[in-house]
Amino acid sequence: MARERVGAVKGLFVAFEGVDRSGKTTQLQLLAQRLSEKHEVLLTREPGGTPVAEAIRVLLLADDVQMSARCEALLFAAARADHVERTIRPALERGAVVISDRFVDSSLAYQGVARGLGVDDVERINHWATDALEPDLTIMLDLPIGTSSQRDGEVDRMENEGELFQARVRRGLLDLAGRAAHRYAVIDASPSVDEVADLVWAAVPEPWR
Numbered sequence: 001m002a003r004e005r006v007g008a009v010k011g012l013f014v015a016f017e018g019v020d021r022s023g024k025t026t027q028l029q030l031l032a033q034r035l036s037e038k039h040e041v042l043l044t045r046e047p048g049g050t051p052v053a054e055a056i057r058v059l060l061l062a063d064d065v066q067m068s069a070r071c072e073a074l075l076f077a078a079a080r081a082d083h084v085e086r087t088i089r090p091a092l093e094r095g096a097v098v099i100s101d102r103f104v105d106s107s108l109a110y111q112g113v114a115r116g117l118g119v120d121d122v123e124r125i126n127h128w129a130t131d132a133l134e135p136d137l138t139i140m141l142d143l144p145i146g147t148s149s150q151r152d153g154e155v156d157r158m159e160n161e162g163e164l165f166q167a168r169v170r171r172g173l174l175d176l177a178g179r180a181a182h183r184y185a186v187i188d189a190s191p192s193v194d195e196v197a198d199l200v201w202a203a204v205p206e207p208w209r
């Protein structure tokens with residue numbers, strides 16, 4: 001599917017992807033600190049990033065809520081549509097660096113692959129939801145599921161799915177990175193926080209560092 005960016009955009013859009021506890025939140029905060037010396041940096045997250053999308057997040061991640069897989073996929077896409085139009089695009093248009101904790105690839109891997117809805121269908125609804133916006137760079141933090149499950153972190157509805165589900169997510173994310181390698185940096189997330197941070201920094205395009 002053609003996924004050209006719509007409209008002229010001055011900023012840099014970076015997404016962090018990876019299974020739960022791979023270190024996304026830790027690393028994107030460190031990257032934001034470094035980039036904020038030279039640039040306006042907007043840190044945001046999915047699902048979330050606007051009041052409506054944060055309300056949808058509560059519904060999506062509550063561990064006592066049950067919903068169909070298609071409903072789940074559409075709610076993620078709905079939250080993302082608001083996030084893109086009202087938070088991400090305006091920031092990119094004023095030249096900011098936008099760093100998002102998860103983006104479309106999470107839907108492709110969790111709903112498309114792990115829930116079995118199919119990557120193509122989930123991609124289609126997200127292409128429409130985002131009006132074809134995609135990250136300039138996706139930092140993919142890769143970690144074996146056994147390692148990630150030993151790290152601290154809150155357990156939400158997605159994490160309750162267990163290690164087989166998480167392993168399908170991990171495989172799905174790696175396959176996405178393999179499809180368009182020039183827009184991804186796949187980084188081994190098992191070394192120390194500082195070592196991973198240096199690898200993340202090295203992946204940032206030169207003019208922005």
Ligand SMILES: Nc1ncnc2c1ncn2[C@@H]1O[C@H](COP(=O)(O)OP(=O)(O)O)[C@@H](O)[C@H]1O
Nearest residue numbers: 020021022023024025026151152153191192193
């Ligand atoms: N490189 C690392 N080595 C060991 N522990 C880490 C590392 N990076 C993050 N952690 C710890 O693992 C947990 C999950 O990290 P977090 O950044 O919240 O992951 P995510 O946002 O991907 O779920 C946190 O307790 C964090 O302090």
Ligand SMILES: [Mg+2]
Nearest residue numbers: 024025026101
């Ligand atoms: Mg996190």
